[in-house]
Amino acid sequence: MNLKELSKALGLSQTTVSRALNGYPEVNEATRLRVEEAARRFNYRPNSRAKGLATGRAMVIGHVISASSQNEMVNPIFGDFVAGAVRGYAEHGYSMIVEYVEDREETTAYRNMVSEGKVDGIVLQSPNVDDPRIANLSDLGVPFVVHGRSSNVTDPYSWVDVNNQRSFQRATEFLIELGHRRIALINGVEDLDFARRRRAGYLQALEDAGIAPDNALMRSDEMTEVYGHHAARDMLRIDNPPTAILTASLISALGVRRAIEEAGLVVGRDVSVITHDDDLSYLKNGQDVPIFTATRSSVRDAGVMVAEMLIRMIENPDCGPQTRLLEAELVVGRSTAAANI
Amino acid sequence: MNLKELSKALGLSQTTVSRALNGYPEVNEATRLRVEEAARRFNYRPNSRAKGLATGRAMVIGHVISASSQNEMVNPIFGDFVAGAVRGYAEHGYSMIVEYVEDREETTAYRNMVSEGKVDGIVLQSPNVDDPRIANLSDLGVPFVVHGRSSNVTDPYSWVDVNNQRSFQRATEFLIELGHRRIALINGVEDLDFARRRRAGYLQALEDAGIAPDNALMRSDEMTEVYGHHAARDMLRIDNPPTAILTASLISALGVRRAIEEAGLVVGRDVSVITHDDDLSYLKNGQDVPIFTATRSSVRDAGVMVAEMLIRMIENPDCGPQTRLLEAELVVGRSTAAANI
């Protein structure tokens, strides 16, 4: 059932029916009710492509995942972010389109999405420290919001980010307060801006405590379980092994724990583990835990915020770049952190 | 730059330019080259909405996530599946659209997607044991593929599934062989078909070994870390606690491990833990581990397969329902499983 058929069935013009359905004020209230009833009865829904062609709006937000970001994708925080974003989109009648490109051809994908008229706005995830995609998107003139920041980009752009530096700094400080001196960092790929910031926070805390950083205790790679496992395993074998491990994601944390177990050690007794991108908020209920950081829920919140910011930009093209920095809550489980050193 | 402008710039008709760009055979080779060169130079891309309107095809596959499936979403396997599917879509020029609905209004969302002409096909994830959405989609007449099966649906439909029953049966058998008699199952919500199958496999292995199932050792809930934590914590407090825990996801596994640590116990010594939806394939390299199950990569494979099956159905409407059952590989880490009992 299309508009033509519906209007014929009603004995009205397409114009009137369209107006009635789109809430235009000039249509007679009785007519509107009649039209709405018929639309419901015939299960009429306007064709989105025709509508988009006529209005010039797609009501779609574009996301791109590339082969190289696949591990990032598989990271649970990707799902959390998407869950939040999609929810935010839905609130305003938008949906999300996801495209996949090999390698780092994302810029081409963005350009095509825009010139094909597929999207009204774009979300960029996991920017690098120096990310040309941001300038490319600016040049395209399409509204976009970055989840995260790109340190080396000086021109203004819109972003929503979690304060990763502060989270890691606080987590490290917390371990230092417990008496740890040998604290390992199992970080993500440090081309990624958020990973670099995490490292900066870690280093800052060490410096403030007068602890010299040790390269043997710092790793950086794709956040997989195997990476967490190998990194922790290797570190635990050195002469002066870490007594605490700070790891960036749920996934790598699982590998870290497995490596500790395999080394015959006990998590929380021999080695402390703090995991970012983890949801420990439940530990706050009725347990005497020191409060510190959790971000799975922050990431979902970030998704919702990105959606709202982007849609605001789309529907109000005059408003300039906006930014938003979220503080992650830090929660550390007692047994996990209170190691004997 | 649109077709009209491009053809004007070339001094050709829109028809010819369109034909040249879409690989029609009747166009002069010299003309085609000239057109292609110009299209590249002017950065011309056909408007997808106009193209879709003219061809009647959207080149888009629809996914829906509902509020109630949010925890499922956040489950890393969602990301794995999506990564595989999107890749499969891209291979054939399709992209993925994701819509969000509150509660269980998914059927409405599917209907709207189809009648709005937004999609050429639909993917249904995490079906329930008795899932009306399958019949609804069949009624809509839109090509669709289910990731998973719905036991109580008898009419034929297309699906791709992992053999969850066998995986859990084998994992349980493995624990029994190690001498465990008190084996706990921390399962997903058993309305979900795959969770029910997992439980069936677990029960089958117990029965084969003559072990009476104990309700105190079986839990079923949303796969979150807090759930894994509470379930394991409570079980470890009972009189005759489990010596092994079989858990269904990465996320809950982290809670389980934390609970074990908090109870002053050691994973792999006091309590064995086997996690499904986990990628232990790396353990196969150079380590003497008993081989058993892993599914994160299987899930990605399933995504690719769903994409290919669906696109085949879309482009060849005559082919009937297809099905595909994948066997998950089972890998159990040595330290994890070889507990002292």
Add this chain to the structure above:
DNA sequence: TTGAAAGCGTTACCAT
């Protein structure tokens, strides 16, 4: 081998 024109299903402008 090329082109003119109709059609896809809407919205929006201009009349009435």
Add this chain to the structure above:
DNA sequence: ATGGTAACGCTTTCAA
């Protein structure tokens, strides 16, 4: 308050 019609940008049929 309602209707006729052009326009959105492409594909496809029919003609040349």
